[in-house]
Amino acid sequence: MITLVDSSLRDGMHSVGHSFTPEQVAAVAAGLDRAGVDALEVSHGDGVGGSSIQYGRAAFSDDALIEAAAGAVSRARIAALLLPGIGTLRRLRRAQALGASIARVATHCTEADIAEQHIAWAAEHEMQAIGFLMMSHMIGPAELAAQARLMESYGATVVYIVDSAGALVPRTAAERVSALREALRPETAVGFHAHNNLGCGVGNALAAADAGASWLDGSLRGLGAGAGNAQLEVLAAALERSGLETAVELFPLMDVAEEVVAPLMARPQIIDRTALSIGYAGVYSSFLLHAERAAAKFGVEPRAVLMELGRRRIVGGQEDMIIDAAAELAER
Structure with missing residues (x-):
């Protein structure tokens, strides 16, 4: 069974200048919940506490957005992203109080050690702790696996390979997943977060699943930084055609993408020369x-x-x- 996580309300924030309102967040969350998506990530694009001159001011607080999403779902779980040094334990504690039950703690791919405090806190306080190794194209599979083992040792039950630049292709994505799958305990899941700057988002996610990843991210209409993320409704259909089971109902997922998210998009997620250059140069989406x-x-x-x-x-x-x-x- 593949666990699908939607990132429209976090990674998608980059594409709309962090301007989603609580009402819009609630509408998207309700649609994802009806479609059977397992979890949805909600916060500023750079995680809780990211609203700033450096990363972009958000129109509404993380608190307001998380509360709106939590109030709109009946089965889907709410995830909060935290980048140590931007987010704090105080903000993570607040996110939990407002309804987030998953903590996704993200670091650069060589800096897993700075996540120890945050992952351990989440694991000790009844949140599912997930490690996020960003810019995973920048180091090789063996080194990435060593960083993943650190996150596992702190209490992470899932460790993600995050293709923040959309610079991986199916072969290099699969190599990294295989390395993590071999290095981590059997009960620790491997996740994959794809960006589409080289046009490989869905293909990379499928290759990751074949190599042993059981948590996959996507976003509706591909809404996300750069050329966007793996398009969730396309990924769900491709997984079904591949014989891989998810909890998602495809047509309701397509409907929320078309009827709720598409009208909110500032511009289509396309691979123009600038977005393509991000993947080619290996730069953060x-x-x-x-x-x-x-x-x-x-x-x-x-x-x-x-x-x-x-x-x-x-x-x-x-x-x-x-x-x-x-x-x-x-x-x-």
Whole structure:
């Protein structure tokens, strides 16, 4: 059985400038619940506490959005993403009080050790603790597996390979899942979070499932950073055609994507040259809008900014370097 997690109300926040209202969140959550989605992630795009000048101001607080989602579902579980250094235990505690029962603790793929306190707290306080290894294309399978074992040792019951840049292809996605599946205890699940910058989002998720991942993320209409995430309703159909079971009812899922989410989208999730450059350069998907704004300000091409960020190996949390890169390119 594949556990499907929807990220429309977290990763999708990047695409709408973190502007979802509690009413919109409730409508999307209710539709996902009716369709049988196992869990849905709700917060600022950079996790609880992410609303800031650095990452983008949200129109409404994480508290208001989590409460709205929790009040709209009867069976789906609510997940809160936390990035140590942005989110705090106080915010995680508040998310739990408002209805979140899953804590997804995200770190750069080489920094699992900074998640120990947060994963352990969630595990000790009746939240399901999940580890999120972001930018997983930046290190090899064996090193990634070693980081996953750390998260497992802190109390994570699921560890995710997160293709934050949409830079993996089916072979490299499967290699990483296989490495984690071999390294972790049998009872610890492996998850996969796909972005679509190389057009491989759904294909990577299917390859991950074949390699042993049992938790898969997606978002309705692909709503998410960069070119978007694996499109959840397409992934659900592809999993069914592959003979892999989920709890989702496909047509109700298609309906909420078409009737509720599509009208909320600022623009379609397409793979234009800028989004493609993110995957090709291996740059964090949420840099898309930041890079476009910086490029316009300094009169340079967004592609050039993204390629420079890739050359510098800039990762999430270093958004200020986007402006620095654009300014230096303009001076050249």
